[in-house]
Amino acid sequence: MTPRKREHGGQEETQKEQWDKEYKASQMLSPSNVPQVDVVRFTRWLKKSAKKAGEPIEIYEMSVLDLGSGTGRNSFYYAQQGATVTGYELSDTALKMAEKFARHGEQQITYRKQDIGAPYQLATGSIDIVLDITSSNSLSDKKREVYLSEVHRVLKPGGHFLVRALAKDGDSNAKALVAQNPGVDPDTYVHPDLGLVEKVFSRETFMQTYGSKFEILDLARVSHYNMVAGRKYKRNYWIAYLKKTDAKQASPQEAK
Ligand SMILES: C[S@@+](CC[C@H](N)C(=O)[O-])C[C@H]1O[C@@H](n2cnc3c(N)ncnc32)[C@H](O)[C@@H]1O
16 A cells, blocks of 8 residues: 655744654754764865865855754854854754854854845855755755745855765665655655654655755765664764856856
8 A cells, every 4th residue: 555645844933843742852963062963074174175276265264054944053162263154043042052052252243033045035156155065954845945945045155064864775775755744745755753844855755955056065875873762873974075167057046
């Protein structure tokens, strides 16, 4: 029997409630102030490659947009190095936790309650680095288009975009979830424990989705063990280093 497709729970309210619930009584997240390891690696790589190219960068001169900033661990990491950071987040609970944490220092962080799949209140070409650390998984395909256009718009030419997204390739849990609890959009499922809609990408669909707008400098697949509701799951992720270059132009809609 083919499983019945459930409505995309991606309506902002449903997803917001699920994330709020998650931050209040976590089944998956372990709030920590330590930056995500791929953010640290990316930052080292960015500095090293800029130096190698003869155009060294200073993080304190950078503006950073952290999409789905959660409790702010990655925002804080950049702000501690002097960057000017904006964090967009849907969950009120996460925003409160992030703000409380940021108050302890002199960092320049602005947290905003903002859907990352809706137009951003930021000037065109104003951001050096955009982070999406496993935050856009729950966007519907329609909102994903807005997110991609908005990230492209707000990035400076030559600006970088770090994405950590759920992978389908080599991930038997992802494949089982899509088969057993499909969402409305292709390669989505409604997580049975968390109630969240999540999208998984094959290498091909990732490259189609992101490669149409950004130059893909690096795309690596990594594995990670997650604890959800007391159970351990092995999941695969794409870590992508993307760049806004002249070779990839804005879509006609975005250029209007
Ligand atoms: C897996 S957590 C990662 C948090 C953070 N990026 C980190 O690495 O610690 C995903 C975050 O994205 C937020 N989020 C999910 N959908 C969102 C949306 N449409 N707009 C804004 N934030 C969203 C969730 O509330 C959650 O805080």
